[in-house]
Amino acid sequence: MRLIAVGGSDAGISAALRARELDPTAEVTVVLADEYPNFSICGIPYYVSGEVGHWRNLAHRTLDDLCDAGLDVRVNTRAVGIDVSGRRLLVDAPDGRSELPYDALVVGTGAVPVRPPVTGLDALGPTDGVHLLHTIGDTLALTADLDSHRPSRALIVGAGYVGLEMAEGLTARGIDVVQVEALPEVLPTVDPTLGAVVREELTRHGVEVHTATTVTEVTASDGPTRLSVHATGANGQARWDVDLVLVVVGVRPDTELLVAAGATTGPRGAVSVERDMSTGLPGVWAAGDCVTTHHRLLGLTYLPLGTTAHKQGRVAGENALGGSAVYPGSLGTQVVKVFDLVIARTGLRDSEAAEAGFAPATVQSTGDDHKAYYPGAKPVTIRVIGDTATGRLLGAQLVGTLGAEIAKRVDVYATALTHEMRVADVDGLDLSYTPPLGSPWDVVQTATMAWVREHDLDRQRAALTSRRTE
Numbered sequence: 001m002r003l004i005a006v007g008g009s010d011a012g013i014s015a016a017l018r019a020r021e022l023d024p025t026a027e028v029t030v031v032l033a034d035e036y037p038n039f040s041i042c043g044i045p046y047y048v049s050g051e052v053g054h055w056r057n058l059a060h061r062t063l064d065d066l067c068d069a070g071l072d073v074r075v076n077t078r079a080v081g082i083d084v085s086g087r088r089l090l091v092d093a094p095d096g097r098s099e100l101p102y103d104a105l106v107v108g109t110g111a112v113p114v115r116p117p118v119t120g121l122d123a124l125g126p127t128d129g130v131h132l133l134h135t136i137g138d139t140l141a142l143t144a145d146l147d148s149h150r151p152s153r154a155l156i157v158g159a160g161y162v163g164l165e166m167a168e169g170l171t172a173r174g175i176d177v178v179q180v181e182a183l184p185e186v187l188p189t190v191d192p193t194l195g196a197v198v199r200e201e202l203t204r205h206g207v208e209v210h211t212a213t214t215v216t217e218v219t220a221s222d223g224p225t226r227l228s229v230h231a232t233g234a235n236g237q238a239r240w241d242v243d244l245v246l247v248v249v250g251v252r253p254d255t256e257l258l259v260a261a262g263a264t265t266g267p268r269g270a271v272s273v274e275r276d277m278s279t280g281l282p283g284v285w286a287a288g289d290c291v292t293t294h295h296r297l298l299g300l301t302y303l304p305l306g307t308t309a310h311k312q313g314r315v316a317g318e319n320a321l322g323g324s325a326v327y328p329g330s331l332g333t334q335v336v337k338v339f340d341l342v343i344a345r346t347g348l349r350d351s352e353a354a355e356a357g358f359a360p361a362t363v364q365s366t367g368d369d370h371k372a373y374y375p376g377a378k379p380v381t382i383r384v385i386g387d388t389a390t391g392r393l394l395g396a397q398l399v400g401t402l403g404a405e406i407a408k409r410v411d412v413y414a415t416a417l418t419h420e421m422r423v424a425d426v427d428g429l430d431l432s433y434t435p436p437l438g439s440p441w442d443v444v445q446t447a448t449m450a451w452v453r454e455h456d457l458d459r460q461r462a463a464l465t466s467r468r469t470e
Helices: 010-022 041-048 063-068 136-149 161-172 192-204 256-260 306-320 350-355 406-418 423-428 443-455 457-469
Strands: 002-006 027-031 071-074 078-083 088-093 096-101 104-107 111-113 130-132 153-157 176-180 208-210 213-220 227-233 236-242 244-247 251-253 284-286 293-295 299-301 334-338 341-347 360-368 379-387 393-401
Touching (some): 002 010, 010 071, 010 104, 010 306, 041 161, 063 071, 078 256, 104 306, 130 136, 136 244, 153 161, 161 176, 161 244, 161 334, 176 213, 192 208, 192 379, 192 393, 284 306, 334 406, 341 406, 350 360, 350 379, 350 393, 360 443, 379 443, 393 406, 393 423, 393 443, 406 423, 443 457
Parallel strands (some): 002 027, 002 104, 027 071, 130 244, 153 176
Antiparallel strands (some): 078 088, 227 236, 293 299, 334 341, 341 393, 379 393
16 A cells, blocks of 8 residues: 655644554655654744744654654655546655655645735845745744844734734744734634733733734835835824734645646635545545635634644545544634733634524623632633524633633533533533632633523523423
C-alpha cells in the first residue's frame, strides 16, 4: 500500500501517522512545500512574545520523530498536479520535477492568508516592514525584522484570534501597538457585548484600538518611521506612522491542486468532501483547512481550525487504507487568551441560530469561578443560547480572567451540545466541586438556570400542574 499525504501540517501529518498506526507495512510519504513539518502554527504568537524560547520548540514532532514513525518526509517539495486516473502525483523538488505513484492520496494543503484590497500592500513585503503571518517562514521573517529594526510602533490589521494574540505578543516585546478592525467590535466571533470586554482589556494594556475602521493604503515613509498607514472610519480619515505592519485578517482555503484535478467546491470555495473525507475523485481524500466542514448544528460549512484538521486527517488516513471512519462533526469550539482575559465560544450565536432556522434566545449571567468565601474568586460572564421552541442548547460564550478555567468550562457546553442536550439538562450534570475551584452549582450550571428561568420555566410549571391534576 502506497499512501501519499500532501501537506506537513495538522491534517497531512495526522493522516500519515494514522495510516502507519493501522498498517505498519504501508509505504507512507509526506510531501511538504517548505522545511517545517508538523509545527504548531497556533503557537507562533508565543514565540514572537518570547514565551516560547526557540521556534523549533513549536514542533509537535521533529523530523526525526516522523521518520522514526516510518514516514518518508519530502521537504521543500511542492505538489503541482494530480493524475487521478494514473494515480500519480506530480511534484517539484530541489532536484527537479518528478512523478510519485500512489494507491491512495490525502491532500491537506491547508489555507493561505487573505490579502485585503489595500492600496500599496502588494508592493511591500517583509523587507519593508509589512508582514502576513501564517507559516514558520513568515514567523522567522517577522522575528528577524523585529530583531534587526527594533520597531517602536506597530500596526495590526485585523482583531480576530491571531490579531489579538499578536497584539499581546508585540506588546510583551515593548512595542506600542495600534490595532485596526473593520467590523464594529474586536473578536467578531463572539457577541459585541463580550467583544467590548476584550477591547477594554486591550486598552488597559496600552493597545490603541480602532474598530469600524478600514485600512485603505500602506506606503513607505520618508520620515523617521518606515511606513504610513491610511484608513477610513466613523470619524473620517486617519493616518498612523509606524515601523511595522502586520496583516492578519483571516484565511482562505488553498484548493488549487484539488480543483485542477476536478474536485468540486462548497462554502467559501473550500473543496467539498463527504464525512468520510472523500473528494469524489477516485483514490483521493482531503482534510483540514482546504475542505468543507460538517457542523453538528449548521450542516456543511467552512471552519478552519487546528482541532478540526487533526480529527479530519485521522479519518482521511484511515479511510485511505480502506476503512469506514466518519468525521463526527464540529461545533466551532474556540478559546483565546488576551493578556489576563480568556474568551471562549462553542456552538451558535443568536444570529447564526436564527439563520439556521432555530428560535433562539440568549441570556447573559455572571457568577464566581469558585465559592466567594475562598480567597481569589473571580467573575465569569456567560451567554447561553437555547432554542425557545424545544429547549435545546445551541451555544455558549464565556469570558473571565486567566485561571478561571474558561477553556474547560466551555468544554462542558461543547460536550452537552455533542449529545444534543436541553439547556435544562445541564443542571443535572455531576460536575466536580471543592470551594477553591468551584461551587455546588458550577457557574456553567447557574448560567443555564438563568436561561431556563427566562425561557423554559412556564413549560416546567405547566408540566407540574398537569401532573398534579392527573
